[in-house]
Amino acid sequence: MTSTTVSPRRWKRPPLLIQDPTLRLVIYGGFAVYLVLAVASIEVNWTRIFEGLERGVRFIQGFLVPDFLTRARDIQQGIIESLTMTLTSTVAGIILSVPIGIGAARNLAPAPVHAICRSIVALSRSFQEIIVAILCVAMFGFGPLAGFITLSFATIGFLAKLLAEAIEDIDEGQAEAIRSTGAGWWQIVNYGIQPQVMPRLIGLSLYRLDINFRESAVIGIVGAGGIGATLNTAMDRYEYDTAGAVLIIIILVVMATEYASGHVRKWVQ
Amino acid sequence: MFRVENLSKRYKTGDHALKNVSFSIDAGQVVGLIGPSGAGKSTLIRCVNRLVDPTEGSVFLNGRPIARSGSELRRARRRIGMIFQDYALVERLTVMENVLSGRLGYVSFWRSFARRFPQADVEKAFALLDRVSLSQHADKRADALSGGQRQRVGIARALEQDPELLLIDEPTASLDPKTSRQIMRLIVEICRERGLPAIINIHDVALARMFVDRIIGLRAGEIVFDGTPDQLDHAALTAIYGEEDWAVIHNENAEEIETTPHVVETDHAVAGMA
Numbered sequence: 001m002t003s004t005t006v007s008p009r010r011w012k013r014p015p016l017l018i019q020d021p022t023l024r025l026v027i028y029g030g031f032a033v034y035l036v037l038a039v040a041s042i043e044v045n046w047t048r049i050f051e052g053l054e055r056g057v058r059f060i061q062g063f064l065v066p067d068f069l070t071r072a073r074d075i076q077q078g079i080i081e082s083l084t085m086t087l088t089s090t091v092a093g094i095i096l097s098v099p100i101g102i103g104a105a106r107n108l109a110p111a112p113v114h115a116i117c118r119s120i121v122a123l124s125r126s127f128q129e130i131i132v133a134i135l136c137v138a139m140f141g142f143g144p145l146a147g148f149i150t151l152s153f154a155t156i157g158f159l160a161k162l163l164a165e166a167i168e169d170i171d172e173g174q175a176e177a178i179r180s181t182g183a184g185w186w187q188i189v190n191y192g193i194q195p196q197v198m199p200r201l202i203g204l205s206l207y208r209l210d211i212n213f214r215e216s217a218v219i220g221i222v223g224a225g226g227i228g229a230t231l232n233t234a235m236d237r238y239e240y241d242t243a244g245a246v247l248i249i250i251i252l253v254v255m256a257t258e259y260a261s262g263h264v265r266k267w268v269q
Numbered sequence: 270m271f272r273v274e275n276l277s278k279r280y281k282t283g284d285h286a287l288k289n290v291s292f293s294i295d296a297g298q299v300v301g302l303i304g305p306s307g308a309g310k311s312t313l314i315r316c317v318n319r320l321v322d323p324t325e326g327s328v329f330l331n332g333r334p335i336a337r338s339g340s341e342l343r344r345a346r347r348r349i350g351m352i353f354q355d356y357a358l359v360e361r362l363t364v365m366e367n368v369l370s371g372r373l374g375y376v377s378f379w380r381s382f383a384r385r386f387p388q389a390d391v392e393k394a395f396a397l398l399d400r401v402s403l404s405q406h407a408d409k410r411a412d413a414l415s416g417g418q419r420q421r422v423g424i425a426r427a428l429e430q431d432p433e434l435l436l437i438d439e440p441t442a443s444l445d446p447k448t449s450r451q452i453m454r455l456i457v458e459i460c461r462e463r464g465l466p467a468i469i470n471i472h473d474v475a476l477a478r479m480f481v482d483r484i485i486g487l488r489a490g491e492i493v494f495d496g497t498p499d500q501l502d503h504a505a506l507t508a509i510y511g512e513e514d515w516a517v518i519h520n521e522n523a524e525e526i527e528t529t530p531h532v533v534e535t536d537h538a539v540a541g542m543a
Contacts, residue, residue: 177357177423180318181430182347182374187381191370195361 062240063247071234071242078220078230079249085147085226086213092148093155093212094205100156101163102189108167117160124157133219147224151212158211162204166197199268206261210254217250270295271434271466276326278312278490286312287323288490294483297464299457301477301498304487305510310470313487314436317468318349330434347374350427352456354439356419360412364403364422367411368394371429390429397425401455417448424456435460435467442472449473453480474506 018024068075103109103117132153136146175192183191220228227246234242272293278286286309294300302310315321317328319335319342328335335345350371358367372390373381380386386394398404401421406414411422420440427435440456441449453469457480460467471477477484478498486494486501486509494505506515 171360173353173355173357174359176320177351177353177426178359178370178373180320180346180349180351180436181371181426182343182345183370183381184343184373184378186378187373190378190382191359191362191366191373195359198361 059240059243062242063244065241066245066248067239067241068245071230071239071245074230074233075227075242075246075249078227078246079253081144082213082216082220082226082228083253085144085151085216086209089148089151090155090205090209090212092152093159093208096152097156097159097163098201101160102167104160104164105167106164107170107172108189108193117164121157121161121164124153125161129154129215129219130222133222133224137223142223142225144225147216147219147226150219150224151215154215155208155212158208159201159204163197163201166200166204167193170196199265202268203261203265206257206264210257210261213253213257214250270329270331272329273313273317274327274329276313276316276328277324278309278316278321279324286490287316290326290487290490290492292485292492292495294466294468296466297460298483299460299467299469299481301481301484302468302470302487303472303474303477303484303509306472308487309490310487311438314351314438314468314470317434317436318346318351343374347430348433350430350432350435352420352423352427352435352437352440354442356411356416356423356443358411358419358422358426361410363408363410364398364414365394365407367422368397368425368429371426374430394425394429397428400428400459401425416444417452420444420448420452421455424452424459428459432465435465437467437469439470439472441476449476450479457481474501 015021015024018027100117100120103113104121106114109117129150133146133150136150140146140149170193174196175188178188178192216224216226217228217231220226220230221232223229227250231243231246234240234246270293272291274291276287276290280286290309290313302313304310312321316323316326317335319337322337330345330348333345336342359370362370366384369384369386369390371394372386376386376390395404395407398407401424403414403418403421403425406418411419414422423440435456437456440452444452453476456467456469459465469477469481471481478501481498484494484496484498484501485492486505488509493508494501496505503515507513
């Protein structure tokens, strides 16, 4: 038996990342110093900020009294163009993403196919929508075609990657059971995998629909058509009340898709 | 007849899961495969239909070797029904789709994609669902069923293949004791009806003794026991699992099979020895 004079055994949580205390101090300390220097290096021009405040206030005032009517036709045309662009690019994106996503799943595709599909995904993900949009506008001219192609391309990077991850995360037991019946590759995909990833694919597609609408507003600014173009024109003309109206419409559409997709996702579970 | 010859499996991690395992099973014989966790039971039955590729050795089913790959392997797989520990039903498909998936090796992709299986397959599926008393649940989703019901769907799926051999991996590990017995009874009855040979991986030694014709004990990838349930005495259990007081298993077992007097006697004798 242990005697009562023995001091209680002490316990401290072992350090999680860096074992060596000196190294830990150097790394954390170095990071803190860098952060301070980096913040200090930002130049702040207070007079410019003061001038800009006035413009900001006008913008907010315009936002508070939005003008839907003066440019009603432009707004209507812009919103229809954006919605069309969003829907078509999402559908095209899904159609392209499904085979690429299946090919990018390590547990399904042979190594060379996996490598090719992964590189397509990586290529799509490494370019931000605006950069792709600028390129597409240069190639296909101003207008919604450039926007459609940009958004379809961006959808591949998003959807194919997440679909591949969903496929890699499936319950292998279910697919193994289908394989053990003598099913062919396509039958394994159709019976063993598709039912498991379908709800996630639908959820992600709806989420992407939402993102594509918001992106359509942004890429419109660089000339790819849609509501973004309308917004850009309004800003150029200093019509902040019309710009406010456009922003409110964008917010409403995003909220509506968000609400609808929440319901659909619950329903497909 | 089913025969395994010199089957070996070494995993890439260096684990020598199976070492030169050979045995054969006659038609209609139900074999219980017992052994500690990691003894290679699961690897062994997966090597039979090549869900796991054996490093060496071959498997023969009714005189024909099981092919290594390609469409020949798929044709061999459809002759071997498999039942899994956690049921391995496709949870979001209906009970009927799960049972019909047993025909995937026989129908074309487009037919299975459109769920237009031949009438004979559908009738067989209904008959099997009747046999496992689940026909009223045919259009329910598999994840809406209880554990015992799911395992019965798993059995129906395996039988829908018209198998010549059943591989059964821990069929009762996720079930309560009563349901476990019902499932084991159903499996054994079906094997008797059809003269089907079966290999059942099982942890519950008492349950194995109650139902199977023959027991193979596996330890560290080698067969260390092969005999009838009666022959599985203290020494055999020690050889398979290591030193332990096995009397409890014997006593429990003795109570369970009191209806067959001679078995009880031998069991008491063994228990006495222990």
